[in-house]
Amino acid sequence: MDNVLVPYLSSDDERERQQHLDELVILRAAPLIRKVLRRRFGFYVNAQGVNESNQDAEDLYQEAMTRVVQVLNQLESSSSPTDIENFEGYVSRVASNICIDFLRDKTPARSRLNASVRDILRRHEDFASWEYNDEILCGFATWLNTGKRSFSDQESGDIERKLEAFQSARFSDEDVRLAPLPQIVNELFEWIGGPIEVDVLVRMIGHLLRIKDEQIELLTERAPTRWDVYLSVDTQSGESHVAANELLTRLWRAVTQLPSEQRDAFAFRFEDPAGQDLFTLLVGTGIVNWSDIVQGMGRPIDEIIRLRKRMPMDAVSAADELGVSRKKAWKWRFRALATLKTQLDI
Amino acid sequence: MEVAFSSARHVKNPTRHLKINLGETGIFGYSFRLRYCEECKTDFEVTHHLSTWQLQRFCVSALAEDELTAAAIHMADCEICHKRFVTELNRQRGSIPFGFTLEPEFWFRDDHVDFDLLVGLADETLDQETQEIINIHLKTCETCREDVRSFLAFRKATAREMKVSYARPNYESAGDIPLAAPWWHRLQKTPVYAAATILLVAAVLVVGVIVLNKRSATHEVSKNDETNLANERTSSPSPSLSPDAVASSSIVDDSRKVAVLKDARGEITIDKNGRVTGVDEVSENSRQQIARAALTERIEAAEVLKSLAGGKSGLRGDDNPGKEFRLLYPKRSVVVENTPVFKWESLSGATAYRVYVLDLNGNQVTQSQDLPSNQTEWKTETPLRRGQIYSWAVTAVVDGKEIVSPSASAPEMKFAVLSTGDLQELKRLKNINSHLALGIFYAKAGLLTEADREFQKLIELNPQSELPRKLLQSIRNLRNGN
Numbered sequence: 001m002d003n004v005l006v007p008y009l010s011s012d013d014e015r016e017r018q019q020h021l022d023e024l025v026i027l028r029a030a031p032l033i034r035k036v037l038r039r040r041f042g043f044y045v046n047a048q049g050v051n052e053s054n055q056d057a058e059d060l061y062q063e064a065m066t067r068v069v070q071v072l073n074q075l076e077s078s079s080s081p082t083d084i085e086n087f088e089g090y091v092s093r094v095a096s097n098i099c100i101d102f103l104r105d106k107t108p109a110r111s112r113l114n115a116s117v118r119d120i121l122r123r124h125e126d127f128a129s130w131e132y133n134d135e136i137l138c139g140f141a142t143w144l145n146t147g148k149r150s151f152s153d154q155e156s157g158d159i160e161r162k163l164e165a166f167q168s169a170r171f172s173d174e175d176v177r178l179a180p181l182p183q184i185v186n187e188l189f190e191w192i193g194g195p196i197e198v199d200v201l202v203r204m205i206g207h208l209l210r211i212k213d214e215q216i217e218l219l220t221e222r223a224p225t226r227w228d229v230y231l232s233v234d235t236q237s238g239e240s241h242v243a244a245n246e247l248l249t250r251l252w253r254a255v256t257q258l259p260s261e262q263r264d265a266f267a268f269r270f271e272d273p274a275g276q277d278l279f280t281l282l283v284g285t286g287i288v289n290w291s292d293i294v295q296g297m298g299r300p301i302d303e304i305i306r307l308r309k310r311m312p313m314d315a316v317s318a319a320d321e322l323g324v325s326r327k328k329a330w331k332w333r334f335r336a337l338a339t340l341k342t343q344l345d346i
Numbered sequence: 347m348e349v350a351f352s353s354a355r356h357v358k359n360p361t362r363h364l365k366i367n368l369g370e371t372g373i374f375g376y377s378f379r380l381r382y383c384e385e386c387k388t389d390f391e392v393t394h395h396l397s398t399w400q401l402q403r404f405c406v407s408a409l410a411e412d413e414l415t416a417a418a419i420h421m422a423d424c425e426i427c428h429k430r431f432v433t434e435l436n437r438q439r440g441s442i443p444f445g446f447t448l449e450p451e452f453w454f455r456d457d458h459v460d461f462d463l464l465v466g467l468a469d470e471t472l473d474q475e476t477q478e479i480i481n482i483h484l485k486t487c488e489t490c491r492e493d494v495r496s497f498l499a500f501r502k503a504t505a506r507e508m509k510v511s512y513a514r515p516n517y518e519s520a521g522d523i524p525l526a527a528p529w530w531h532r533l534q535k536t537p538v539y540a541a542a543t544i545l546l547v548a549a550v551l552v553v554g555v556i557v558l559n560k561r562s563a564t565h566e567v568s569k570n571d572e573t574n575l576a577n578e579r580t581s582s583p584s585p586s587l588s589p590d591a592v593a594s595s596s597i598v599d600d601s602r603k604v605a606v607l608k609d610a611r612g613e614i615t616i617d618k619n620g621r622v623t624g625v626d627e628v629s630e631n632s633r634q635q636i637a638r639a640a641l642t643e644r645i646e647a648a649e650v651l652k653s654l655a656g657g658k659s660g661l662r663g664d665d666n667p668g669k670e671f672r673l674l675y676p677k678r679s680v681v682v683e684n685t686p687v688f689k690w691e692s693l694s695g696a697t698a699y700r701v702y703v704l705d706l707n708g709n710q711v712t713q714s715q716d717l718p719s720n721q722t723e724w725k726t727e728t729p730l731r732r733g734q735i736y737s738w739a740v741t742a743v744v745d746g747k748e749i750v751s752p753s754a755s756a757p758e759m760k761f762a763v764l765s766t767g768d769l770q771e772l773k774r775l776k777n778i779n780s781h782l783a784l785g786i787f788y789a790k791a792g793l794l795t796e797a798d799r800e801f802q803k804l805i806e807l808n809p810q811s812e813l814p815r816k817l818l819q820s821i822r823n824l825r826n827g828n
Contacts, residue, residue, distance in 0.1 A: 302415045
């Protein structure tokens with residue numbers, strides 16, 4: 001059993017055990033789950049597991065946390081507990097496996113189909129997509145701005161069964177997979193006879209075309225991501241702690257000299273090998289204190305703390321925080337990187 | 347323990363002297379106290395050292411925001427707590443070294459190419475910097491690389507498909523477009539032809555205005571019909587009109603039936619509300635047309651045929667007395683093939699023929715080579731665009747002179763190519779094997795000969811029924827121009 005679990009499992013006092021459970025979940029599991037979501041799947045949530053622009057990330061975080069708590073409760077109550085040799089590795093695996101189930105629905109081939117269908121709806125003059133009651137609907141251009149049919153409210157299994165009938169009626173003498181996509185879209189619209197959600201249309205076409213993605217490889221417990229390798233390039237791991245601190249000090253100085261929008265765009269996205277944000281890293285290494293951060297970022301302390309809870313941010317959150325489009329935020333970050341690389345000569 | 351009192355710091359303005367309200371809010375619990383600034387509306391001052399529990403949670407931001415703020419303010423001034431924080435953070439961090447990278451590949455690793463960017467790439471509307479950033483991301487993201495490749499390939503592959511019309515065929519109205527005839531000019535080598543041409547153009551303009559007026563009236567009627575039908579459907583939704591209700595399509599009240607017909611595929615029923623059962627696979631549009639034909643017991647002329655009709659010109663005359671020949675096919679009709687075979691009568695004394703096909707703007711779309719005198723049909727190799735109306739003409743060379751048919755004063759010989767949407771519907775209906783559905787489809791698409799054939803078959807299957815006979819009669823009236 002991993003030593004970090006021993007105080008929790010061996011405690012006789014209920015209050016004390018609850019405290020140990022909190023520590024395991026809040027201090028160990030939560031940061032790790034955040035890191036797994038970021039590194040392996042590019043999903044960002046703040047310290048409370050929130051990302052208003054990415055509901056999927058929030059759901060995955062919550063699900064992983066719930067799973068970890070369940071396992072810890074089972075460990076505590078079971079007479080012959082499962083042996084967890086490495087708690088952090090176990091948490092990583094739990095988070096990774098949850099994401100794999102999720103990704104099965106968001107696999108590349110489906111995502112490509114989604115882009116193709118949306119492109120057809122956008123470009124073909126006979127088709128259209130529009131927002132109606134907070135849903136993105138699509139159909140013939142003549143149906144524009146009308147509500148959807150009840151068709152898409154059916155269970156997906158029912159829709160799939162009906163699609164078999166559709167296929168035999170409309171594509172009995174030809175392979176639907178060889179038919180041009182606009183033709184399939186047209187046939188489906190005619191068959192349904194009214195607007196449907198774009199997502200449902202994509203799912204139906206995916207079913208008709210039998211689009212399946214390759215099995216996603218299970219991630220090993222402690223397999224390093226390629227980004228860990230990337231991070232090791234500049235981390236100067238072979239050098240002394242003093243040298244690393246020296247580099248961080250120069251980085252901070254250069255960051256504070258950037259134009260404010262570039263400085264923010266860089267800081268919001270910064271992530272170190274441990275998954276820590278820029279502010280925590282700088283204060284944690286003792287290079288600066290919180291007053292220095294306030295001064296360097298030109299923001300009050302409560303603002304700094306609010307930002308730190310969200311950092312590292314994903315592209316959408318960063319753009320949202322900066323109040324600009326994603327593309328604009330990209331450019332600021334891109335320019336910041338170019339300047340910093342030149343100034344730090346790395 | 348009320349020790350290590352930190353200096354008062356205003357959160358919004360650290361240098362400002364504060365008016366302190368001493369309502370101590372114990373939001374951190376029993377070992378921790380704050381003071382509250384009324385002006386800032388926030389807790390700003392921590393009056394105790396941070397506990398280990400607080401420090402641990404501060405490291406992972408697992409405290410409420412105001413608590414985190416208060417702790418940070420405290421640490422900014424309290425060297426002891428700052429050092430404890432550094433120690434705790436290092437403990438949590440373990441052996442992971444401090445460091446960072448500035449490699450753009452790392453920094454843009456999660457900036458995937460979304461739909462808007464895919465479109466921007468395909469349309470080449472992205473600026474250089476964005477393009478550069480995308481290229482950086484693509485270096486490391488195999489999925490996005492494939493997404494881009496796949497999207498661009500898709501764009502290329504569907505370039506032609508995007509021009510295919512899937513809506514109801516939208517035949518361009520002959521009356522809407524001024525006629526011009528480049529090939530015509532080539533034939534106008536004599537003053538007589540030139541004069542005839544001027545008169546013809548004037549006549550066509552007059553006819554055009556008349557047709558236009560008629561068409562807008564027809565359009566209104568047609569629109570009203572559709573509205574009525576839609577109203578009928580709204581008030582009494584048809585169970586067979588959509589895939590939602592396929593299962594209940596057989597529930598039709600006998601007393602409401604208008605017609606029950608035997609068809610090649612089985613029995614078809616139409617009730618008073620326009621519900622059609624027995625042909626569930628046909629499109630909504632086809633079902634509407636079947637219902638309308640059954641309820642009215644007649645078939646209206648296809649819109650396209652009106653556009654193909656030759657206006658009777660007062661200029662009709664004999665431009666080439668004794669030297670006339672007729673165009674046989676296509677003759678003011680719709681053709682299924684987009685590479686139709688053109689047929690004409692032979693002309694005595696002709697040594698060669700040449701066929702011209704033009705669009706409604708008078709632009710030449712294709713023409714044949716000089717064809718030998720014994721050849722009176724020609725198949726175009728250039729596919730004609732579906733859903734469009736064309737005109738065609740043949741010149742015959744007699745004694746070195748060109749004789750054209752139709753003659754200068756005669757109306758153009760127009761034809762339409764079946765639209766892609768209709769072609770697909772036709773393929774589907776052929777699979778469904780319903781003479782009724784096919785007959786009505788042919789009629790509505792302007793293929794009257796084919797419609798005639800289907801209704802004859804329907805009559806054979808339903809010798810006692812009046813409806814197929816009336817529908818056939820309706821078709822024959824249309825063929826006869828009534």
